[in-house]
Amino acid sequence: MLSKKCKYALKALEYIAKKGNEEPILIAEISEEQNIPKKFLEAILLELKKDGILQSRKGKYGGYSLRQSVNEINIGHIIRLIDGPIALIPCVSYKFYEPCIECEDESICGLRNVVQEVREATNRILSKVTLADMLKREQRLARKK
Amino acid sequence: MLSKKCKYALKALEYIAKKGNEEPILIAEISEEQNIPKKFLEAILLELKKDGILQSRKGKYGGYSLRQSVNEINIGHIIRLIDGPIALIPCVSYKFYEPCIECEDESICGLRNVVQEVREATNRILSKVTLADMLKREQRLARKK
DNA sequence: CATTAATCTACTAAATCGATAGACTAACAA
DNA sequence: TTGTTAGTCTATCGATTTAGTAGATTAATG
Numbered sequence: 165m166l167s168k169k170c171k172y173a174l175k176a177l178e179y180i181a182k183k184g185n186e187e188p189i190l191i192a193e194i195s196e197e198q199n200i201p202k203k204f205l206e207a208i209l210l211e212l213k214k215d216g217i218l219q220s221r222k223g224k225y226g227g228y229s230l231r232q233s234v235n236e237i238n239i240g241h242i243i244r245l246i247d248g249p250i251a252l253i254p255c256v257s258y259k260f261y262e263p264c265i266e267c268e269d270e271s272i273c274g275l276r277n278v279v280q281e282v283r284e285a286t287n288r289i290l291s292k293v294t295l296a297d298m299l300k301r302e303q304r305l306a307r308k309k
Numbered sequence: 310m311l312s313k314k315c316k317y318a319l320k321a322l323e324y325i326a327k328k329g330n331e332e333p334i335l336i337a338e339i340s341e342e343q344n345i346p347k348k349f350l351e352a353i354l355l356e357l358k359k360d361g362i363l364q365s366r367k368g369k370y371g372g373y374s375l376r377q378s379v380n381e382i383n384i385g386h387i388i389r390l391i392d393g394p395i396a397l398i399p400c401v402s403y404k405f406y407e408p409c410i411e412c413e414d415e416s417i418c419g420l421r422n423v424v425q426e427v428r429e430a431t432n433r434i435l436s437k438v439t440l441a442d443m444l445k446r447e448q449r450l451a452r453k454k
Numbered sequence: 455c456a457t458t459a460a461t462c463t464a465c466t467a468a469a470t471c472g473a474t475a476g477a478c479t480a481a482c483a484a
Numbered sequence: 485t486t487g488t489t490a491g492t493c494t495a496t497c498g499a500t501t502t503a504g505t506a507g508a509t510t511a512a513t514g
């Protein structure tokens with residue numbers, strides 16, 4: 165399950181993306197509009213900045229804005245950044261690979277074999293979806309109503 | 310990520326399945342052979358029993374055995390039983406559905422739309438894989454080596 | 455230099471995870 | 485009918501993670 169932190173991150177990114185890139189947006193504004201605890205949001209935005217997704221300016225007329233384009237920002241990447249591995253077991257994860265302690269020989273592990281398939285399927289989807297896509301989906305869904 | 314508990318559950322089931330269904334198997338034996346803390350394993354097997362997957366007998370010649378056939382025991386079901394939802398957000402889960410508090414209208418949520426796709430893909434795989442399949446995969450992988 | 459707004463450090467409450475201890479109960483056998 | 489065996493139930497515990505708060509600090513602007 166995605167953590168609240170991760171959902172907050174995605175909502176904040178959506179909010180910033182929707183407002184366009186003219187001028188920086190205040191943490192306080194995002195916090196109020198999206199109902200995210202301000203102090204918590206600060207930490208989240210900072211993480212996104214450190215990863216190069218956002219940029220910020222201090223002081224008056226300061227705030228946050230996108231550093232990457234909405235087409236570059238990948239949803240799977242955000243999830244991994246905030247929540248860590250998406251894979252169900254670490255021994256099938258590319259980005260967070262770790263051998264299972266309990267497993268003597270992962271090359272013959274049946275569970276690993278199954279979970280690897282799940283991982284591939286998940287990745288096939290997530291690797292393609294960007295922030296721009298998510299916004300498009302939102303518009304499409306709204307039109308359908 | 311799957312919890313240790315869940316991996317223990319799957320390993321225990323594999324162990325019981327491999328030994329065949331002649332006579333009940335002791336918690337102590339599974340614990341030693343699979344390196345699972347005994348007391349922890351007790352709780353796990355009990356859960357599997359309460360769900361109807363295992364059966365048990367107390368006292369001498371007692372122990373645990375499969376109640377369902379290896380073809381009936383679905384891996385996704387075990388994961389959901391022990392760890393809860395597999396879906397990345399509760400609002401796309403069939404078994405553990407819950408609306409997102411922060412979301413006003415889930416029918417137009419872009420994230421939900423993406424995660425729903427992931428869920429479908431995951432489910433397509435997991436709904437087909439049984440304990441028997443996992444054992445077969447193991448044998449196939451071992452032969453390939 | 456005052457104001458504004460992001461950044462940094464530190465802390466806390468609650469929940470979850472992994473595990474353990476010990477009393478209790480059912481099955482069997484002598 | 486009593487001792488032994490082995491699963492069941494209740495309770496607790498330490499460590500870690502999650503969600504959130506408080507307050508001091510730093511940088512940009514006017």
